[in-house]
Structure formats: structure tokens, C-alpha cells
Amino acid sequence: MxxxxxxxxxxxxxxxxxxxxIADFLRAGVEVQILLADVHAFLDNMKAPLDLVAHRMSYYRHLLLAVFTSLSIPTDKLHFIEGSSFQLSKEYTMDNHRLSAMVTEYDAKKAGAEVGKQVRSPMPSGLLYPGLQALDEEYLGVDFQLVGALPSAPRLRKRAHLMNAMVPGLAGGKMRKIRKSVCEEGNVTDNGLLSFLDAVLIPISHLWREQARLNDVSKDCVQRPFVGADAPKGCVFTIEREERFGGSLHYSEFAALKEDFAKRTVHPKDLKDSVGNAISHLLEPIRAMYANDRE
Known part of the structure; x- marks a missing residue:
């Protein structure tokens, strides 16, 4: 993939x-390719010069490996590929020209708006972006991709495109500090904290519980589920509250926590504090590995 x-x-x-x-696929034994798309980054309205992108690719590679290591996810089937290692070849360039002759400006612009977040008057480079994604699948020989590509690309082998849910930004569309995040009391339909909790923290907590049960934890993983010391067995998340407000609440599933927030049993401040502490706990070993890596 x-x-x-x-x-x-x-x-x-x-x-x-x-x-x-990706962690789920790696645990299932699937061969995973992570494309560090340096050429795409340059074409995306020239957000970064190529020399800077080269340094960022190294940073991305080390960071992603640190994430999987901190979660005790096997990485023997994980492969990093630099886009420029094959996207600048004569064959790829010719296929890109052929594809450009088959795709309309309307389709390329529409797909580009989804991929590259183009401006109203896009540069021609941004219109190439979706086509390159389709060609990448062909040249890397993948069976499916986690993110979307140009669905109307002609004469290419059919592939599955698995779409993960998009998590709303924590403040104004960007991941800012938790305490500044928008978290309206009782609102469960447009709540970045709840979405992140459902898509990331709860699954990781379940993962750590399973690893602890199977004793399948690497020496670099010192994690535990996001629960308090007094949490009953089977819980995966704790909302930390002071005793004068009723004490901490423990949950074994996201649906119950979401329901309590909708009923205003859980206050936004308590949700922010608990999610913030969980994220700090999640990032702690990653930060340690980063600090100890001279490269």
C-alpha cells in the first residue's frame, strides 16, 4: 500500500x-510504502525550495520512524521512497506529458483543489499535482493507497483508495494549542478534540491494552493507556476532574464519552485538560528519541 x-x-x-x-496495516503484515513527495512539495505553489525540501524529507523519515517505534509497531515492512528518485526519469516525464494530453483543465483543477489546496488563480504546476499522484501509483506498483488520487486517470490499473476521516482543526482550521481550541459545551458535531480523541487517542489506548495483554511491547515503548491509576479494568480513557466537581470519569468506549459531553456531564475545560495531557503523554517518547538523535 x-x-x-x-x-x-x-x-x-x-x-x-x-x-x-498505517500502524494497523503494518501489524497485519502489509508492505507499506511512504512516498516522501519532494517534487510534489515544490509544485504545490512553490511552498518550499528543493534544497529545504531535501532536509525536510530526512526529518519526516526520522519522525515517522520514531512514531511507529514509540507505539511498538513493527517497521520491517515499512519503506520510505523519495519522489525525485523516479519522478525525474525520462519514462516518468514522458508519461506525465501523455497524461496531461488526456486530462482536461477542469478535472485537473478540481482534483488539485482537493490535493494541493490551490488558490483562485492556480499556477500550472499545481494542475500537474493530481496527475503525478496517479502516476506514482503506477510506478510504485501499489495495490491500494490510503489517500485519494485522480479517479479518472485513463489506462491505469484499477486500485482501491482508502479514505481516512478528516479531523477538524483545533482552532480556526489549524492544530494550535489545546487550551485555545474551539470546544463549545455540548457540541459533538464540530469538535476537533472529540474527533481527535475518537480517531487517534482511543485507538492507541486500545492498541496499548492489547500489547500489554500479549506482552508485545518493545524496549523503546513505555506507554500505558490514557487512564487514571484508579480506572476500572477495561477502560481506555479518563476525563480528569477535581473531586469537588464529582471526580474523574472513566470510559471503556468513545460513544459513552461523546454522550456525556453532549449531555454536558463533561465540561469543555475537563475535556481540553484530559486530551492535552494524553497528547503530551503520547509525544513524550517521540520527543525523547528526537532529542537523543544527533542526525
């Missing part, structure tokens, strides 16, 4: 949404 990422900036916690899905 393939996951493509363009190193246009600094990764944020939203990356965990896709990485948790």
Missing part, C-alpha cells in the same frame, strides 16, 4: 490520524 506525504512544512498532531491506519 502507499501513503504519500509532501514535506511542505512541519508535521503536526493531525498526522496521527493517517499513521494510526
Amino acid at each position: 502507499l501513503l504519500g506525504t509532501a514535506p511542505t512544512g512541519r508535521p503536526h498532531i493531525g498526522y496521527f490520524v493517517a499513521l494510526i491506519k
Whole structure:
């Protein structure tokens, strides 16, 4: 399978949404290719010069490996591929020209708006972006991809495109500090904290419980589920509250926590504090590995 990422900036916690899905495939023994799309990053309205992108690719590679290591996910079937290692070849360039002669400007612009978040008057480079994604699948010989590609690309082998859920930004569409995040009391339909909890923290907590049960934890993983010391067996998340407000609440499934938030049993401040502490706990070993890696 393939996951493509363009190193246009600094990764944020939203990356965990896709990485948790990748972790499932790696645990199932699937060969996973992560495409570090340096050419795509350059074409995406020139957000980054190529020399800077080269350094970012190294950073992405080390960071993603640190994430999987911290979760005790096997990486023997994980492969990193640099886009420029094959996208600048004569064959790829010719196929790109052929594809450009088959795809309309309307379709390329529509697909580009989904992929490259283009401006109203896009550069021609951005219109190439979706076609390159389709060609990447062909040249890397993948059976399915976690992110979408140009569905109307002609004469290419059919492939599955698995779409992971998009998590709303924590504040104004960007992953900012938890305490500044938008979290309206009782609102469960447009709540980035609840979405991140459902898509990332709860699955990781279930993963750690299973690993602890099977004693399948690497020496670099010192994690435990996001629960309090007094949580009953089987719980995967704890909402930390002061005793004067009723004490902590423990949950074994997301649906119950979501229901309590909708009924305003869980206050936004308690949700923010608990999610923030869980994220800090999640990132702790990754930060340690980063600090100890000279490269």
C-alpha cells in the first residue's frame, strides 16, 4: 500500500490520524510504502525550495520512524521512497506529458483543489499535482493507497483508495494549542478534540491494552493507556476532574464519552485538560528519541 506525504512544512498532531491506519496495516503484515513527495512539495505553489525540501524529507523519515517505534509497531515492512528518485526519469516525464494530453483543465483543477489546496488563480504546476499522484501509483506498483488520487486517470490499473476521516482543526482550521481550541459545551458535531480523541487517542489506548495483554511491547515503548491509576479494568480513557466537581470519569468506549459531553456531564475545560495531557503523554517518547538523535 502507499501513503504519500509532501514535506511542505512541519508535521503536526493531525498526522496521527493517517499513521494510526498505517500502524494497523503494518501489524497485519502489509508492505507499506511512504512516498516522501519532494517534487510534489515544490509544485504545490512553490511552498518550499528543493534544497529545504531535501532536509525536510530526512526529518519526516526520522519522525515517522520514531512514531511507529514509540507505539511498538513493527517497521520491517515499512519503506520510505523519495519522489525525485523516479519522478525525474525520462519514462516518468514522458508519461506525465501523455497524461496531461488526456486530462482536461477542469478535472485537473478540481482534483488539485482537493490535493494541493490551490488558490483562485492556480499556477500550472499545481494542475500537474493530481496527475503525478496517479502516476506514482503506477510506478510504485501499489495495490491500494490510503489517500485519494485522480479517479479518472485513463489506462491505469484499477486500485482501491482508502479514505481516512478528516479531523477538524483545533482552532480556526489549524492544530494550535489545546487550551485555545474551539470546544463549545455540548457540541459533538464540530469538535476537533472529540474527533481527535475518537480517531487517534482511543485507538492507541486500545492498541496499548492489547500489547500489554500479549506482552508485545518493545524496549523503546513505555506507554500505558490514557487512564487514571484508579480506572476500572477495561477502560481506555479518563476525563480528569477535581473531586469537588464529582471526580474523574472513566470510559471503556468513545460513544459513552461523546454522550456525556453532549449531555454536558463533561465540561469543555475537563475535556481540553484530559486530551492535552494524553497528547503530551503520547509525544513524550517521540520527543525523547528526537532529542537523543544527533542526525
